[in-house]
Amino acid sequence: MRRFAVRFLLLAGFAVLSLALPAAAGAAGEKTAATPDPAVSPVFGVSIPEGYRGWQLIAVSHRTDNKDELRAILGNDIIMKAYRAKTLPFPDGSMIAKLAWKREPMKEFAGAWMPGVAPRIEFMVKDSKKYASTGGWGFGRFIDGKPADxxxxxxxxxxxxxxxxxxxxVFTRYAP
Amino acid sequence: MRRFAVRFLLLAGFAVLSLALPAAAGAAGEKTAATPDPAVSPVFGVSIPEGYRGWQLIAVSHRTDNKDELRAILGNDIIMKAYRAKTLPFPDGSMIAKLAWKREPMKEFAGAWMPGVAPRIEFMVKDSKKYASTGGWGFGRFIDGKPADxxxxxxxxxxxxxxxxxxxxVFTRYAP
Incomplete structure (x- = not known):
């Protein structure tokens, strides 16, 4: 009799949970649908990958046409392995971060330039199924931590x- | 009797080895003293640290006075931790790698510049006792893998x- 009571209480508990949970999920889902997630890029839904600042260096660059910026292009472990093995196309899971800074004179050394203000960070994320219509790549551009339009x-x-x-x-080539 | 024979042979083997090894080490030592080790920098004895190309990025820079070079300045785990915690002076074991490349136009994008030929790599190694007379830092500059003069x-x-x-x-500041 006691075992039956325990079983009944357990089943009743699960029943209550299974009724309540979808309702809660539905509420959160509606909220997401109504206001776009501020943490992901439009079109692609790319978010800022955790730990990207600790990724390895693929290369650096300098842009001088409509801006004067120094850049560092970093890659996660999956793409670093592919770059070093000269694997193309890059495998799913590959991620690239492009850090940009206004080029600023180094006050301690005339003729040397260093990173100033960081106007944006950008990411490329490879998922050949999800992003099939854009070469397998999802893009995310963030300004002050918020996605561009x-x-x-x-x-x-x-x-x-x-x-x-x-x-x-991918523009960036590996700089040995 | 058999066990004694085995022991004797083992002991004899060790005795031969212990006589031979110091002689071999001595020969290598004399050779090092006579001709400078081609793998370490003069003055400081700094060698190219293993795995430096996989270190994290401290910052980038551009040099325009007597050369046109893009640089990436990388740090090992010890100095990255210190940079992020704003610890000064940097702890012993800190290492910095400065990779330099001739700035070269990117053929796929007018107004973008990328790494070209790499004329040298340089390292700073912190050991406050060993390098007490130079602020605790040892330096190594390598051209085509060989130390400069x-x-x-x-x-x-x-x-x-x-x-x-x-x-x-240290010139380089951490670029967030």
Missing amino acids: EAAHKSCFPCHQANVKDHDF | EAAHKSCFPCHQANVKDHDF
């Missing part, structure tokens, strides 16, 4: 596609 | 001392 994100892939189709749509 | 290495510390004494003789 939809128009900005729609401009990513056409430029990569036009210029670096032969390198799996 | 004594004059080059004697010029390192005076410049660091004159310009960045207030930052434990």
Whole structure:
């Protein structure tokens, strides 16, 4: 009799939980649908990957056309392995972070330039199924930790596609 | 009787080894003394640290006075921890790698510049006892994997001392 009572209470508990949980999930889901998640990029849904600042260096770059910025391009372990093995296309799970800083004169050494203000960080995330229509890549551009708008994100892939189709749509080459 | 024979042979073996090994080590030592070790820097005896290309990024820089180079400054785990905790002076065991590349136009994107030929790599190694007379830092400059000459290495510390004494003789600041 006691065993039956215990079983009944357990079953009743699960029944209450299984009724309550979908309702709670539904509420959270509705909220997400109503207001876009501020932590992910529009179009692609890419968020800032945890620990990206500790990733290894792929290369550096300098942009001088419409901005004067120094950049560091970092990669997670999956893409670093692929770069070193010269594996193309890059495997799913590959991630790239592009850190940018305004180029600023180093006050201690005339003729040397260092990172100043960081106007944005950008990411590329490889998922050949999820992002099949954009070469397998999802893009995320963040300004002060917030994603840039939809128009900005729609401009990513056409430029990569036009210029670096032969390198799996990635501009950066590994700098030994 | 058999066990005694085995023991005797083992002992004899060790005796031969212990006579032979110091002689071999001595020969290697004499060779080192006669011809400088090609793998370490003069003055400081700094070698290229294993795995440095996988270290985390401290910052990037650009040099435009007597050369046009993009640089990446990497740090081992000990100095990265110190940079992030704003610990000064940097602890013993701290190591910095400065990778340099000729700045080269990126053919796929006008107005973007990328790493070209790598003319040298440089290292700073913190050992406050060993390098007490140079602020605790040993220096190593390598060109095509070979250390630069004594004059080059004697010029390192005076410049660091004159310009960045207030930052434990290190030019590079952490770029978030």
